[in-house]
Amino acid sequence: MERDPDKFWNPYLAGVALGLVLLASISVMGVGLGASGASLRMGVATLGALAPGLVERSPGLAKAWNHGHPFDFWLSFEVLGVLLGGFVGAYTSGRLKAETLRGPSFPKGKRLLFALVGGIIMGAAARVTRGCTSGQALSGGALMSVGAWAFMFSVFAGGYATAWFVRKEWR
Amino acid sequence: MNLLPFWALSGEARELGLVVGVLIGFGFGFVLERAGFGRANKLAGQFYGTDMTVLKVMFGAIVTAMLGTVVLSGMGLMDLRAVADYATSSTFLWPMIIGGFALGAGFIVSGYCPGTSMVAMASGKWDGLMAVIGVIIGQVAWTSVEHVPAIARLQNASDLGHVYLYDLLHLPSRVGPAVVALAVSAMAIGAFIGAQKIQEIVRRKDALPADTGSPSTARLVFAGFAAFAMVGMATMAIPTGSAASQKQAGALTPMQLARRVLDEPWKVRVIDVRPLAECAAARVPGSECVPSADLGRLSLTDANGARELILVGGAGAAGVPAAAAGYPGRISLLAGGFPAWASFALTPPEAPASGAGPEALESYRLRAGIAAAMTGVKSAPPPPLPVGDSGAPKKKGGGGGCGG
Numbered sequence: 001m002e003r004d005p006d007k008f009w010n011p012y013l014a015g016v017a018l019g020l021v022l023l024a025s026i027s028v029m030g031v032g033l034g035a036s037g038a039s040l041r042m043g044v045a046t047l048g049a050l051a052p053g054l055v056e057r058s059p060g061l062a063k064a065w066n067h068g069h070p071f072d073f074w075l076s077f078e079v080l081g082v083l084l085g086g087f088v089g090a091y092t093s094g095r096l097k098a099e100t101l102r103g104p105s106f107p108k109g110k111r112l113l114f115a116l117v118g119g120i121i122m123g124a125a126a127r128v129t130r131g132c133t134s135g136q137a138l139s140g141g142a143l144m145s146v147g148a149w150a151f152m153f154s155v156f157a158g159g160y161a162t163a164w165f166v167r168k169e170w171r
Numbered sequence: 172m173n174l175l176p177f178w179a180l181s182g183e184a185r186e187l188g189l190v191v192g193v194l195i196g197f198g199f200g201f202v203l204e205r206a207g208f209g210r211a212n213k214l215a216g217q218f219y220g221t222d223m224t225v226l227k228v229m230f231g232a233i234v235t236a237m238l239g240t241v242v243l244s245g246m247g248l249m250d251l252r253a254v255a256d257y258a259t260s261s262t263f264l265w266p267m268i269i270g271g272f273a274l275g276a277g278f279i280v281s282g283y284c285p286g287t288s289m290v291a292m293a294s295g296k297w298d299g300l301m302a303v304i305g306v307i308i309g310q311v312a313w314t315s316v317e318h319v320p321a322i323a324r325l326q327n328a329s330d331l332g333h334v335y336l337y338d339l340l341h342l343p344s345r346v347g348p349a350v351v352a353l354a355v356s357a358m359a360i361g362a363f364i365g366a367q368k369i370q371e372i373v374r375r376k377d378a379l380p381a382d383t384g385s386p387s388t389a390r391l392v393f394a395g396f397a398a399f400a401m402v403g404m405a406t407m408a409i410p411t412g413s414a415a416s417q418k419q420a421g422a423l424t425p426m427q428l429a430r431r432v433l434d435e436p437w438k439v440r441v442i443d444v445r446p447l448a449e450c451a452a453a454r455v456p457g458s459e460c461v462p463s464a465d466l467g468r469l470s471l472t473d474a475n476g477a478r479e480l481i482l483v484g485g486a487g488a489a490g491v492p493a494a495a496a497g498y499p500g501r502i503s504l505l506a507g508g509f510p511a512w513a514s515f516a517l518t519p520p521e522a523p524a525s526g527a528g529p530e531a532l533e534s535y536r537l538r539a540g541i542a543a544a545m546t547g548v549k550s551a552p553p554p555p556l557p558v559g560d561s562g563a564p565k566k567k568g569g570g571g572g573c574g575g
Contacts, residue, residue, distance in 0.1 A: 008213075010385060011224045012363070012392040014206035015231015021198040022232055023239040027249065028191060032258045033199050035286035036306055043311035060317040077189045081196020082286065083293040088197075089204030090294030098295040101211040101282065115211075115298040118281020119288065119305015121273055124313035126285060126306070128270030128326055130260035133278075134199075134286040136267070138229065142236035143255040144336040144351055147262030151271040152229075158275020163218035166280055170215045 003094030022142055031074070032139020036126040038079040040064055103170040114169055200290050209290040211282025211298055218279050220373035222382070223366035230359040231392065234352075238399040241352040245406025247499055250477030251348055253437050256333050264329040281305060345473060349403040356400045360393050422506040423481060425515035429541045431481070432456055440478045442466070444492065445485050445509060455483055455505075455512060456545065466494035476500025484508040516545045 009017070025033055044064045048055045055061045067073075090096040102111040126132040129151050131140065137155065140148025206228045207213040216222025244251035278284050281302040283291055288306065291299025316322055336355075337347030367389075370382060423431075431439045432455060441458035443450040450460035461469060463484075471480070476499030482491065483505045491502055505512060520538040523531045 008207040008224070009202075009205045010388045011206060011227035012231050012389050014202055014224075015228040016235045016392060016395070017202045018199070018206070018228060018232035019235020019239070021195060021202060022236040024198070025195045026236065026240060026254060026258060027243065029188070029195065030254060030257055033195070033286075035284075035289060036310060039285065039303070039307045040310040040314060043307035044314070046307075047311060054315075058315040058318065060314040061311065064314060074189065074192045077192035078196035078199070079289060081193040081198075082200035082203075082289050083196075084193070085197035085200025085202075086204045086209055086290035086293030087200075089201040089290075090209060093205065095204070095209065096294050098297065100297045101291075102298065103212070111298055112301045115281045115283070115288075115301035116305040116308075118277040118279070118283075119285075119302035119307075120309035120312070121277030121305075122281065122285055122302075123306035123309020123311075125270040125274035125277060125309075127310060127313040127317065128266045129274060130263065130267075132274065132286065133229075133284040136260070138232060138236075140259040141233045143240065143251075143259050144237065144348065144355075145255065145259040145262060146331065146334045146336060146339065147264060147267045148259060149336065150262070150264060151267040151274075154268045154271025155275040155278065156226075158272035158277075159218045159279045160275075161272070162276040162279045163215075167219070169280075169282075170212060171219065 003092070005094045005097075007093070018138075019142070022138060026139070026143070029074070032135060032143070033078070034075050034131065034135035034139070035079065035082070036123065036132040037135065038073070038075040039123065040127075041067070041073055041076060045069070103168065106169050111169065114166070199286070200293065203287055203290045204294060208287040209294045209296065209299070211291065211296070214284075214287060215279060215282050220369050221377065221379060223370045226366050227363055230362060234356050234359045234396055237352050237355060238396065238403055241348045241403040242399060242406060244475065244477070245345075245349060245403055245409065247409075247476050250475050252333075252335070252344070252475075253478065255335060257437060259333070262331040262334050263327065264331055266326050266328060269325075343473075344475065346407055349400075349407055352403050353400040356396045360396065363389070363393070421501070421503045423503045424506055425512045428455065428481065428483075428505055428512065429516055429545070431479070433541070433544060438478055439481050441481045441483060442469075442495070443483045443509070445483070449485075449509075453513065453517070454509070455516075458483060463492045463494070466492050469494075471495050472497030472499075474498060479503060481505065483512065486510045516541050518542065519546075 008014070022033055025031060041064065044055060044061055047061070048065050055065050087096070100108050100111055102108065122132065126136075129136055130147075131137075131151075133152075133155060136148050137152040141152055203209065207224055208228070213222055214225055217225035240249060240251055240254070243249040274284070281288065282298060283302045285302075285306045288299050288302035292303050293299075317326060335348075336351045337344075340347055340350065342350055374381060428441075432441065436457050439457075441455050443454045443458045443460050444463040444466065445460075446462055447460055450458075450462075454460060471494060479501045480495065480498045481503045482495060485508050491504065495502065515538075519542045520535055523535045527535075
């Protein structure tokens with residue numbers, strides 16, 4: 001396979017491929033795709049190992065903690081697959097490279113800080129919305145959930161509303 | 172239709188199910204990477220009009236999976252609403268709008284969404300790693316304050332339950348999903364064409380090279396969507412139950428019914444056809460009280476036949492009532508009717524003699540467990556329930572698998 005880091009699949013074909021993966025998940029496992037749910041399990045497991053007192057003091061965390069081992073969870077296995085699939089995809093396309101992606105004149109340290117802060121916002125928001133762009137927008141959207149469609153339009157609205165303020169990060 | 176419901180993972184299918192989980196995740200990660208979703212700049216391009224890949228891939232995937240489920244459901248292979256009730260969360264309208272807006276802001280600040288940040292991390296991007304850590308911190312931090320009354324109020328506001336786009340149209344259940352899927356496909360194709368135009372204008376203004384998308388591929392995909400939307404509409408014309416209703420109704424033992432009700436309640440629809448007063452007094456968990464004279468009101472002939480229809484009658488079970496015979500799916504009768512159920516599931520079993528063999532002990536444990544689960548009365552010693560747990564859908568309000 002030729003390795004051209006600038007070559008991507010045609011977006012429409014990639015969409016169909018992603019849709020078929022989602023359809024397989026829905027029809028074989030009875031659930032959609034997800035991502036952020038596994039993050040909570042991992043985070044609570046880490047926190048529970050470092051500071052069990054903190055976990056016990058919060059009802060929400062204790063609930064996730066008592067839910068069982070983080071690997072005793074289908075989403076954790078799905079996420080393991082995502083990491084493997086992402087790695088293999090990046091390796092075979094020549095995009096596997098340790099680097100920090102950012103706009104041409106944006107400092108690296110600041111970019112990493114922005115990535116962290118944006119991640120924290122998304123992590124908190126995904127609890128409020130019962131799912132992120134994978135679990136809610138993709139899976140819920142395909143199954144025509146009203147909330148998933150409201151969420152999806154809102155995500156685009158939030159992105160466009162904020163884009164101007166962080167334009168230096170990208171352009 | 173669901174070969175391996177994930178909440179049954181504690182059963183014998185567990186290892187296979189987890190392998191399938193890894194495989195599905197692999198496909199997810201690989202496709203995201205190949206679409207360019209492991210690169211923040213490409214994702215961010217969506218919000219500056221220079222690269223509409225996010226919109227094209229997301230809507231393309233949604234339309235593909237939607238058409239697939241609608242066609243499968245139209246062919247009677249899947250009960251769309253039952254699957255959706257398990258796989259999606261209920262609609263919390265305002266939390267989803269406000270949270271979605273915040274998530275969109277986080278998306279453009281971090282350059283990723285939670286799923287794509289994992290792909291970026293796997294392809295060596297430091298910013299992807301930071302976003303993954305951020306999502307973990309955000310999830311844990313928010314979960315730790317979710318019990319605060321003000322936050323709980325925000326988070327659980329406007330709970331509309333499970334509501335779908337086809338519910339909003341007030342169309343019959345056999346017609347609604349196909350009509351919505353057709354409309355969404357048309358809307359998506361419109362959005363694709365519009366997005367392409369915007370992208371061309373913005374790229375020309377920014378003096379960027381034109382995107383090298385092949386228009387013939389786009390046309391091919393659009394034609395495929397249109398074709399499958401038509402197939403989805405055509406399934407509405409499939410006569411329901413003509414062949415299926417000829418089948419002989421099977422008989423179930425109380426044991427088989429208990430297994431179905433406990434292990435796979437989403438696969439069965441239990442209807443108690445005894446007189447209303449008797450059914451109201453005691454019935455099989457999850458069953459509907461519809462006396463046989465009123466069965467016609469359920470219009471079972473037009474119902475989706477994906478779930479097994481189980482009829483529970485009185486002592487002298489008199490075969491399948493005419494109103495139920497047209498049900499397109501499998502029909503079963505509880506052998507011996509409700510009295511058989513009561514003596515099996517609602518009566519604690521006799522404890523086996525002390526010298527009883529392992530088989531007798533095992534059967535005692537099982538029956539005692541069923542009786543305990545059905546009556547809520549524990550008989551000692553409490554045996555393990557035959558229900559899967561840990562991976563089970565304990566998530567409140569569902570959860571698309573993402574925030575749960």
